[in-house]
Amino acid sequence: MNKNEWPIFEIFIRSKNGLEHRHVGSLHAADAVMAMENARDVYTRRQEGVSIWVVASKDITASNPENGGELFEPAEDKIYRHPTFYELPIELKHI
Amino acid sequence: MSPEINLEEQFQARIDAGEKIEPKDWMPEKYRKTHIRQISQHAHSEIVGMLPEGNWITRAPSLRRKVGLLAKVQDEAGHGLYLYSAAETLGISRDQMFDQLHKGKAKYSSIFNYPTLSWADIGAIGWLVDGAAIINQVMLTRTSFGPYARAMVRICKEESFHQRQGYEIMLGLAKGTLEQKEMAQDALNRFWWPSLMMFGPRDAESPNTEQSVKWKIKRKTNDELRQQFIDITVPQAEYLGLTIPDPDLKWNEERGHYDFGEIDWNEFWQVVKGNGPCNKERLGARVNAWEEGAWVRDAAMAYSAKNKTQNSKVSKTA
Ligand SMILES: [Fe+2]
Ligand SMILES: [Fe+2]
Numbered sequence A: 001m002n003k004n005e006w007p008i009f010e011i012f013i014r015s016k017n018g019l020e021h022r023h024v025g026s027l028h029a030a031d032a033v034m035a036m037e038n039a040r041d042v043y044t045r046r047q048e049g050v051s052i053w054v055v056a057s058k059d060i061t062a063s064n065p066e067n068g069g070e071l072f073e074p075a076e077d078k079i080y081r082h083p084t085f086y087e088l089p090i091e092l093k094h095i
Numbered sequence B: 001m002s003p004e005i006n007l008e009e010q011f012q013a014r015i016d017a018g019e020k021i022e023p024k025d026w027m028p029e030k031y032r033k034t035h036i037r038q039i040s041q042h043a044h045s046e047i048v049g050m051l052p053e054g055n056w057i058t059r060a061p062s063l064r065r066k067v068g069l070l071a072k073v074q075d076e077a078g079h080g081l082y083l084y085s086a087a088e089t090l091g092i093s094r095d096q097m098f099d100q101l102h103k104g105k106a107k108y109s110s111i112f113n114y115p116t117l118s119w120a121d122i123g124a125i126g127w128l129v130d131g132a133a134i135i136n137q138v139m140l141t142r143t144s145f146g147p148y149a150r151a152m153v154r155i156c157k158e159e160s161f162h163q164r165q166g167y168e169i170m171l172g173l174a175k176g177t178l179e180q181k182e183m184a185q186d187a188l189n190r191f192w193w194p195s196l197m198m199f200g201p202r203d204a205e206s207p208n209t210e211q212s213v214k215w216k217i218k219r220k221t222n223d224e225l226r227q228q229f230i231d232i233t234v235p236q237a238e239y240l241g242l243t244i245p246d247p248d249l250k251w252n253e254e255r256g257h258y259d260f261g262e263i264d265w266n267e268f269w270q271v272v273k274g275n276g277p278c279n280k281e282r283l284g285a286r287v288n289a290w291e292e293g294a295w296v297r298d299a300a301m302a303y304s305a306k307n308k309t310q311n312s313k314v315s316k317t318a
């Protein structure tokens, strides 16, 4: 690998105040400042955002799809975490 | 005109226009402080609130009840986490907030200073205490500070099951044996008034309300929320065949609301000031958990530091 290849940054944009930053994509840049400038140019040319976060991709630890089972299956049979598990008469209001 | 005043006017104009305020936006110092206080106290309430209910997990009367309660208490820990994180965006650290709680400088909801004496109390808490919390929290989903409002949206999604599991417990007891029905009535008797107190002092005694409404921190006053809770809850108690312990409670056709009796404000202030039945026990349990857990936190950090030095050695030699 070329040692001088620019690192990847993940870009998060807040489309308007009140909403969370959402992942929109990634880009290469020499550092975070450049990543910010490039993200502005790439992802907010049509006023898509009011705030940008750039995060070096190497700093993100992602779950491995192969581990999906052990991570997510345990929630499948925990139906008692949902409101519908509890049997209340339908005539009851506001609950 | 000083630039500071100008900023404050601009800030108010943004709030009036229904805009959300985000952590890096300029905000009046008092807005920041009020939020740090309110959000951290809300967070403390979530985690201290785990204690009275945790008390019954091992003694739940069936597996169904046990998994429900366990899942609820687990959710409350999550609620604490969402809220501590929201407060951290305003520049206070997690440790600072814990310190304020442990030193008795920060408050949490007084309701959790009452004991859970019988299994029926778990039903009453889910139904009434989570019910009251939901009314407050639904309002807060529209609060002006973005991170707080978003935490509230998450929390409200999870609360519905809390209240339903509580009501299901009450329903089971109320339709059970005479003894079970008496348990349910006794729990309602003890939790009714403290639940009404959860909405805080009367508007007339609540000097911060005006500013909070102006900044859209609160969208309704304490008295409005309390009335809303009573109006919703009375028919639910009737359905259970239980009696709300308030002889003055009656429907007022003209107002379109229930009239209700006077809250014992002396009791309210006593509990707020630390003299409730369980204040010492609750705080003691939190401090104990923090101190006893210190070695775990330290060990995890030591392990992480060790891995870092080893990794940097590896990458240098590679
Ligand atoms: Fe709660
Ligand atoms: Fe909660």
Ligand SMILES: [Fe+2]
Binding pocket: B076, B130, B133, B159, B162
């Ligand atoms: Fe809850």
